[in-house]
Amino acid sequence: GQNIDQPTEMTATEGAIVQINCTYQTSGFNGLFWYQQHAGEAPTFLSYNVLDGLEEKGRFSSFLSRSKGYSYLLLKELQMKDSASYLCAVLDSNYQLIWGAGTKLIIKP
């Protein structure tokens, strides 16, 4: 079957750095997405990786290793507004998006 694993919840301190991991086993791979979802709101697109390596976008970076079936989202200089759920999703060989359950990130002052 297809599976996306990410931690259920993480806690970090304002101003710090946090890394949210995602591992996947899917039938094929056509890219990996990270989305941010604040409570009660719809997801917003953060990043897309299809090749190995690190993609940096401001305070957020996303890394992919296809051979390991692994990605992480790195958030730097954490702000209180970064408190949200972070969803990892993989596009499989049929171009179906397989969603992880999300990681709830709690930022403490």
Added chain:
Amino acid sequence: GAVVSQHPSRVICKSGTSVKIECRSLDFQATTMFWYRQFPKQSLMLMATSNEGSKATYEQGVEKDKFLINHASLTLSTLTVTSAHPEDSSFYICSATREGREADTQYFGPGTRLTVL
């Protein structure tokens, strides 16, 4: 940009009534639109995928006669929840993809919170 809107944002209705939710891509033509449902503290559940002018493809377990999808144009898709019941209360979110470099990126509407009394 890639802006997707949904209307209404919130609806409360009586059991047995039908509710229509609109999803529009405002600044692009959507190649494909997706409808999701999300229950509290759970992940997104894909309900159906639709392309303009063709019948929607429903996920297993989603009743096509209960959740009617009409994709009338490249910028508009509607989801009608027919004969809604309290168990249909949920957060309904649409998303859309567009042509070009990020053709597989889904851009989400703000969601519609449905409460059936």
